[in-house]
Amino acid sequence: MPPVKHKRTPAPKAPLPREADSRPTSLTATDIADQLHSAAIHLLRRLRVRDRESGIGPAQLSALSVLVFGGPKSLGELADAEQVRPPTMSRIAAGLQRSGLVRREATEDGRRVRLTATPKGVALMWEGRQRRVESLARAVGGLPESNQGQLLEAVTLLRQVIRSL
Amino acid sequence: MPPVKHKRTPAPKAPLPREADSRPTSLTATDIADQLHSAAIHLLRRLRVRDRESGIGPAQLSALSVLVFGGPKSLGELADAEQVRPPTMSRIAAGLQRSGLVRREATEDGRRVRLTATPKGVALMWEGRQRRVESLARAVGGLPESNQGQLLEAVTLLRQVIRSL
DNA sequence: AAGATTAGTTAGCATAGCTAACTATCTTCT
DNA sequence: AGAAGATAGTTAGCTATGCTAACTAATCTT
Numbered sequence: 001m002p003p004v005k006h007k008r009t010p011a012p013k014a015p016l017p018r019e020a021d022s023r024p025t026s027l028t029a030t031d032i033a034d035q036l037h038s039a040a041i042h043l044l045r046r047l048r049v050r051d052r053e054s055g056i057g058p059a060q061l062s063a064l065s066v067l068v069f070g071g072p073k074s075l076g077e078l079a080d081a082e083q084v085r086p087p088t089m090s091r092i093a094a095g096l097q098r099s100g101l102v103r104r105e106a107t108e109d110g111r112r113v114r115l116t117a118t119p120k121g122v123a124l125m126w127e128g129r130q131r132r133v134e135s136l137a138r139a140v141g142g143l144p145e146s147n148q149g150q151l152l153e154a155v156t157l158l159r160q161v162i163r164s165l
Numbered sequence: 166m167p168p169v170k171h172k173r174t175p176a177p178k179a180p181l182p183r184e185a186d187s188r189p190t191s192l193t194a195t196d197i198a199d200q201l202h203s204a205a206i207h208l209l210r211r212l213r214v215r216d217r218e219s220g221i222g223p224a225q226l227s228a229l230s231v232l233v234f235g236g237p238k239s240l241g242e243l244a245d246a247e248q249v250r251p252p253t254m255s256r257i258a259a260g261l262q263r264s265g266l267v268r269r270e271a272t273e274d275g276r277r278v279r280l281t282a283t284p285k286g287v288a289l290m291w292e293g294r295q296r297r298v299e300s301l302a303r304a305v306g307g308l309p310e311s312n313q314g315q316l317l318e319a320v321t322l323l324r325q326v327i328r329s330l
Numbered sequence: 331a332a333g334a335t336t337a338g339t340t341a342g343c344a345t346a347g348c349t350a351a352c353t354a355t356c357t358t359c360t
Numbered sequence: 361a362g363a364a365g366a367t368a369g370t371t372a373g374c375t376a377t378g379c380t381a382a383c384t385a386a387t388c389t390t
Contacts, residue, residue: 030306035320041209044202044205044209046327047202048248075368085347086368086369087349087371088346090369109367109368111367139330140197141194151197151319152197154315154323164307224377225377240338250378252339252340253379254338256339257377260376
């Protein structure tokens with residue numbers, strides 16, 4: 001969001017490696033990271049609006065998506081995948097179950113539960129995803145094709161970056 | 166919730182590029198949008214962890230960032246910028262004020278308030294930003310410089326896309 | 331001056347995040 | 361076998377964030 005005016009550093013805390021050499025990108029990796037972060041925030045904030053139409057909260061939607069696209073999981077696995085503590089996931093799962101979007105089954109290990117998306121859950125997920133990405137797709141589609149290509153390549157790069165995070 | 170339309174967008178998880186076609190734009194705008202969306206989610210999920218170290222909630226942090234990098238704003242402007250309803254921003258601002266990170270002043274228009282980041286708020290923001298993007302910056306910095314340039318250009322494109330959402 | 335509009339706040343509800351403490355099951359070790 | 365420990369989830373209770381509806385206060389319009 002800010003065009004990087006780093007005129008003051010109020011706190012002399014853990015300074016990141018700023019490369020003196022700024023020829024190729026003219027901006028440091030930190031600046032790029034910052035802009036990526038900001039862009040991601042604003043992107044999701046916009047798309048979040050459409051998510052509300054699904055009648056289900058963002059955490060539940062996200063957890064459901066893991067189950068739909070990643071297959072059945074135990075509560076703990078799901079909590080890990082969602083970077084959330086077990087009690088939190090416990091409640092999220094309860095909500096999904098209450099709405100009939102997820103089913104819980106017993107496993108051999110009596111402590112574990114297996115969470116599986118129901119057909120209703122799968123359907124809602126696909127519809128929601130469609131709706132969510134709809135406006136974004138329109139905006140992307142409005143770009144020249146060469147720019148679309150640039151974006152696509154960047155996403156591939158980004159995935160690589162995220163993996164190495 | 167009357168979901169009847171069931172459009173099956175194919176391919177789970179990652180509908181990845183077909184190697185047969187060398188042109189990246191052979192993917193539809195929807196595919197690109199979908200991948201962007203997914204990447205943004207995963208990126209923020211990773212970075213969210215560091216945000217908690219600031220001792221301030223994500224909404225407050227984000228609002229503070231707008232004030233620090235964008236200058237003083239009225240409550241309504243801030244609510245717009247954050248895509249949040251006035252009552253929500255009212256409470257977020259109250260929290261920031263309570264923590265001494267933001268100051269409120271009267272304006273000529275007696276209905277409006279002017280929210281300004283305090284020096285303490287500015288300092289916390291810079292430190293937080295630093296910490297938040299630290300690992301991301303490291304990952305980005307690990308890329309070849311040409312790729313960093315690609316990312317930067319893509320972010321610019323992305324901002325444009327977001328604005329047209 | 332009366333009415334309409336605009337800016338924020340208050341109240342009340344739901345979701346989502348956390349830690350601490352608990353139950354139930356499985357594993358390990360003697 | 362049986363006690364001790366480890367592991368999986370749940371419950372209870374706190375805070376933060378999101379919303380709508382209804383309110384107050386200030387400004388603008390007629």
